[in-house]
Amino acid sequence: MTTTPTRRAINAGLALAGARALGAIAVPGLGIASAAAQAKSVKIAMIAPLSGPWARQGQLLRMGAEMACDDINKAGGIAKLGGAKLNLVVADAGASTESAKDAAQRLIAQQPDLVGGFGSWLSSFTLAVTEVTERAQLPWLTLSYSDAITNRGFKFIFQTSPTADDQARNTLPTALDLAQKVTGKRPKTMGIIMDNTASPVSFVKPLLGGGIQKLGLKLLVNEVYTPPLSDATPLVEKVRSNRPDFLLLLTSAMPDCKLVLEKLDEFNLGKGKVPLVGNGAPFGVPELAKTIGTDLLEGLLFSVANWPMKGQEKFVADFKKRTGEPWVTQDGLCGYGHVQILKAALDSAGAADRLKVAAAIRAMDLTTGPAAACFPGPIKFDAKGRREDVPILFAQWQKGVPVTVFPSNLAVAKPFWPTV
Amino acid sequence: MPFSLTDFLQALAAGILVGSAYALMCVGLGIIFGAMRVINFAQGDFMMLGMYAAFYLTTGFGVLAFLGPYAGPIVAAFLAGPIVYGVGWITHRFIMSRVTGVGAADSEGAGAYGQILVTLGLSLILQNGGLIVFGSTPTGILTPLAHSSWEIGDILLNKGRCLSFVVSVVVAGAVYLFLSHTRVGKGLRAAADNTEAAVYMGIDVDRAHRLAWSLGVGITAVAGGLVASSQSFQPYVGFDFVIVMYAGVVLGGLGSILGAFWGGLLIGIVQQMATLVLPYQLQNTAIFVVFLLIIFLRPQGIFGRLSERT
Numbered sequence: 236m237t238t239t240p241t242r243r244a245i246n247a248g249l250a251l252a253g254a255r256a257l258g259a260i261a262v263p264g265l266g267i268a269s270a271a272a273q274a275k276s277v278k279i280a281m282i283a284p285l286s287g288p289w290a291r292q293g294q295l296l297r298m299g300a301e302m303a304c305d306d307i308n309k310a311g312g313i314a315k316l317g318g319a320k321l322n323l324v325v326a327d328a329g330a331s332t333e334s335a336k337d338a339a340q341r342l343i344a345q346q347p348d349l350v351g352g353f354g355s356w357l358s359s360f361t362l363a364v365t366e367v368t369e370r371a372q373l374p375w376l377t378l379s380y381s382d383a384i385t386n387r388g389f390k391f392i393f394q395t396s397p398t399a400d401d402q403a404r405n406t407l408p409t410a411l412d413l414a415q416k417v418t419g420k421r422p423k424t425m426g427i428i429m430d431n432t433a434s435p436v437s438f439v440k441p442l443l444g445g446g447i448q449k450l451g452l453k454l455l456v457n458e459v460y461t462p463p464l465s466d467a468t469p470l471v472e473k474v475r476s477n478r479p480d481f482l483l484l485l486t487s488a489m490p491d492c493k494l495v496l497e498k499l500d501e502f503n504l505g506k507g508k509v510p511l512v513g514n515g516a517p518f519g520v521p522e523l524a525k526t527i528g529t530d531l532l533e534g535l536l537f538s539v540a541n542w543p544m545k546g547q548e549k550f551v552a553d554f555k556k557r558t559g560e561p562w563v564t565q566d567g568l569c570g571y572g573h574v575q576i577l578k579a580a581l582d583s584a585g586a587a588d589r590l591k592v593a594a595a596i597r598a599m600d601l602t603t604g605p606a607a608a609c610f611p612g613p614i615k616f617d618a619k620g621r622r623e624d625v626p627i628l629f630a631q632w633q634k635g636v637p638v639t640v641f642p643s644n645l646a647v648a649k650p651f652w653p654t655v
Numbered sequence: 656m657p658f659s660l661t662d663f664l665q666a667l668a669a670g671i672l673v674g675s676a677y678a679l680m681c682v683g684l685g686i687i688f689g690a691m692r693v694i695n696f697a698q699g700d701f702m703m704l705g706m707y708a709a710f711y712l713t714t715g716f717g718v719l720a721f722l723g724p725y726a727g728p729i730v731a732a733f734l735a736g737p738i739v740y741g742v743g744w745i746t747h748r749f750i751m752s753r754v755t756g757v758g759a760a761d762s763e764g765a766g767a768y769g770q771i772l773v774t775l776g777l778s779l780i781l782q783n784g785g786l787i788v789f790g791s792t793p794t795g796i797l798t799p800l801a802h803s804s805w806e807i808g809d810i811l812l813n814k815g816r817c818l819s820f821v822v823s824v825v826v827a828g829a830v831y832l833f834l835s836h837t838r839v840g841k842g843l844r845a846a847a848d849n850t851e852a853a854v855y856m857g858i859d860v861d862r863a864h865r866l867a868w869s870l871g872v873g874i875t876a877v878a879g880g881l882v883a884s885s886q887s888f889q890p891y892v893g894f895d896f897v898i899v900m901y902a903g904v905v906l907g908g909l910g911s912i913l914g915a916f917w918g919g920l921l922i923g924i925v926q927q928m929a930t931l932v933l934p935y936q937l938q939n940t941a942i943f944v945v946f947l948l949i950i951f952l953r954p955q956g957i958f959g960r961l962s963e964r965t
Contacts, residue, residue: 286783287891290791330891431936460935463895466885468669468813469930472662489793490887497802497885501813505802526795526887531802 276322277313277587279577280352280373281570282338282364287330288463288488291522292356292566296378297325298558299570300353306605307578315585321578328355328364335360339367349373350581350589351596353573356566357487358384358399358433365392374593376576378540378569380515381433382440385619391593393620395569395576395610396540397627399437402514405627406538407442407450407483409641410512413536414481417652422480426456426509428470428495429485438485438514455479464491467498474509475502481510489517493527500531507653513537516565519630519637529635534653541565541572541610542630542637544645550608562636572609579606579614611645658931661809666928672816674923676878678916679823680896681903682830683875685915688904690847690867691755692767696774698875698900699893700781701739705876706883706892707789708735713796724798729818731796732880736826740873746777747868755868756861757854778893785890795887819881826877827916830870834912843867847910875900902946908956917957921945 281300283293304321312318326342328335335355342349351374355364358381368375369389377384377392380399385392397405407425415421425447429435447454455477458470474482482499486492492513499505511534517523518537543551543563550571554563577592579601584591601607601614612625629641631650640650658666684698709731712719719727719734753759754773759766795801800815834840846853846863853860882888903922907914922942929941949957 286786286791288793288889290786290889290891291793294791458935461939465926465938466669466673466816469662469666469927470935472665476659476662490795490889493795493887494885500802501804502811522792522794522887526793526797528797 275318276320277316277581278322278324278346278349279574280324280326280342280346280349280354282326282328282335282342282352282354282360283356284329284335284360285325285327287334288490289328289330289357291489291520292516293328295520295560295564295566296354296356296570298560299554299563299567299572300574301570302554302557302567303571303574303578303605307574313578313581315582316587319587321574323574324349328357328360332359332363336363336367339364343367343371343373348587350587350592351375351577353377353570353577355379358437362433365389368392371589372593373589374577374580374596376573376596378565378573379434380540381437383433383437385621389620391620393576393596393616393622395573395614395622397625398621399434399514400441401625402538402540402627403438403441403446406438406512406514407446407452409538409627409629410481410536411450411452413641413650414510414652417650418654422452422510424453424455424477424479426458426474426477426479426482427454427485428456428458428474428482429460430462430487430491431459432462432487434487434515435485439483442483456482460491462486462488462491464494467491467494470495471498471502471504474499474504479509481512484511484513484518485515486513487515487517489520489523489526492517492523496527496531496535505531507534510653511535515539516542519564519632521561521564524635529632532632532637533634534632534651535637536629536631536640536650536652537637538627538629539565540625540628541568542628542639543568543647544611544628544639545647546645547608568609572606575604575606575609576601576614579604611642662931663928664810666931667924668810668812669816670924670927671920672813672820672923673927674920675816675820675823676882676919677896677899677903677923678919679827679878679881680875680900681907681915681919682827682912683871683873683878684900685871685904685907685910685912686830686834686867686874687871689910689912690843690871691864692847693751693755693770693868694774695871696771696897697777697781697893698872699895699897700778700785701743701872701893702875702879702882702896703785703888703890703893704742704781705732705735705739705879706888707785708738708876709880709883710794710796713798714794725800728796728798728800728815728884729822729881732819732822732877732884735880736873736877739876740869743869743872744865746872747865750777751868752861752865756864757850782890782893789890791889793887793889796884798884801885813885815884819884822881823878826874827912830874831912839866899942902942906946906949906956908958911956911958914956914958921957 283296285293304323308320312320326338353376355361358379361377361379378396382398382400385394456473580592580595583595615623630637631640638648712731713727754766754769803814804811842858843863846860903919904915907918925945
């Protein structure tokens with residue numbers, strides 16, 4: 236079969252050829268500019284979901300990271316590197332572990348001069364991404380909770396959040412103590428509604444492995460779903476049938492959280508009738524208030540790796556002014572903090588070399604300075620890459636805003652246990 | 656028995672109510688497949704447009720705020736239909752018409768390869784365009800309908816879902832009557848049955864396809880508007896629904912409007928009632944077990960014999 240070129244095809248071909256010719260001219264120029272920039276800048280990476288269901292969390296992480304880069308660069312850059320500016324390279328992890336891993340592979344291939352990075356918010360994504368960054372010996376910080384991230388013997392992964400296991404061990408005793416203190420009665424029964432993503436699964440593992448019995452609790456409801464939820468009726472029906480003293484809610488995505496909270500209210504179990512204890516930052520995002528309404532959220536208590544604490548008032552005000560966000564969440568705070576940790580490591584290493592940066596992070600013990608101010612507890616990592624001596628934070632929705640209520644030395648408000 | 660009668664009835668009610676929205680989505684997709692034989696991968700994304708249309712009419716721009724938080728979301732869901740119908744008309748006029756109808760009849764696979772690529776491309780454009788225009792933040796229509804219910808004994812019926820059920824039945828019924836009892840509807844069915852014969856009979860096949868495409872995406876948008884009252888959403892939400900839509904359409908019998916409706920409803924019922932006997936995680940697996948069973952035992956779908964085409 237023979238084909239005759241059409242006028243359109245010829246025009247397209249000419250356009251393509253022109254574009255290639257222009258590219259040939261432009262690329263060397265770009266290369267020179269890039270080479271000049273490289274001498275004065277140090278590249279760090281962020282891989283986070285910027286599209287797909289978790290895009291909002293990636294966006295918040297990015298806001299914090301960009302603010303930190305601007306603050307550092309305005310203050311003179313990396314002092315030990317002659318004032319080199321920090322250059323944040325951002326990659327979209329997308330909506331699946333495959334796309335997250337692809338993003339990491341592209342980033343490592345296209346940006347050989349990276350000295351460190353952070354991400355990828357969802358534990359499942361971080362597990363995939365760090366398979367790539369570990370092979371590239373790129374020091375990688377993450378706020379993800381899953382224990383599996385730092386259980387693989389990797390040397391270049393640093394987990395700034397308490398692991399899900401730590402959070403699980405601390406969340407329930409603290410919540411139970413609070414209930415007893417406020418109501419004079421310790422809860423005896425509980426329910427769990429959770430999705431089957433990596434973080435909630437890690438969170439409940441020690442609880443289901445005897446932790447609940449040790450706390451003197453009886454588990455009446457244990458429902459695990461695959462996100463996204465289409466309807467929460469069957470889940471909440473089980474709560475209504477069994478009526479536990481409180482409900483542990485572990486939903487990774489805000490839309491699922493909305494469905495469960497609204498269904499609880501519809502079944503006359505909301506607004507504190509069954510007190511709710513959650514885990515994770517999605518329970519405190521501003522859009523939750525916009526799409527559910529603050530009255531359904533009042534009293535919701537959730538443990539979280541990081542939340543605005545006493546002493547961060549200026550940072551919070553600056554962040555709100557810069558971004559227009561109504562409050563700072565874990566993601567913005569950790570985005571800022573991770574860049575500050577990498578900056579501190581670069582200052583300590585004195586070289587834009589990923590192995591030296593990794594060594595500097597391993598040797599880090601910060602209790603003061605911009606990096607330490609972003610996290611509860613010192614910035615110090617153990618051999619697995621987990622932070623040592625990290626207190627777990629609790630935040631609670633009070634008058635339409637989630638505020639840190641525990642531990643008391645970091646809290647900005649007092650906690651209460653809903654009693655109806 | 657691991658569940659009580661109340662659990663059973665509650666799950667059944669939830670299944671019917673959730674399934675009615677699926678049913679309407681499936682009707683939209685069923686019209687397009689039945690009339691054009693096009694596998695529209697962008698159907699879920701047109702539904703997403705319907706969700707945002709309803710959102711902006713009620714909450715975003717507040718055009719329907721005067722109707723209050725009860726009537727506003729329902730009227731907005733209705734209005735999402737004509738808005739997305741318009742978008743559908745434009746996309747067919749300038750894009751889909753190149754790979755469907757008379758113009759594509761002589762091309763390889765009667766335009767099927769082009770259709771797959773074009774609808775996948777449309778899906779990507781709508782998703783990423785949505786991300787640019789609407790942002791990544793999940794949003795939703797704030798209405799008391801989402802968390803209030805009518806009680807019948809121990810059974811609670813969500814008000815939002817109940818109204819959604821009524822709207823779905825009315826719209827699906829109206830569409831069925833339109834397609835079976837009007838001259839335009841009969842022309843559309845004739846174009847679906849035999850494109851060439853329809854042309855000889857003086858039917859404008861491209862126009863009929865444009866109507867089917869626009870109507871199909873418009874109806875799915877109404878379903879999206881209804882779902883927006885109870886679920887939050889973001890530009891990628893369509894993907895969560897498109898597989899359910901296809902399963903419903905195939906279950907009911909490809910090309911049958913009534914079949915698509917019952918197929919969607921059945922999916923909702925199976926999805927919700929499966930949780931009575933299976934772990935919640937296997938809720939969607941149950942849909943596909945039933946799907947495979949029906950395909951195995953009755954490949955033409957439940958209503959395939961009654962009507963093979965629209």
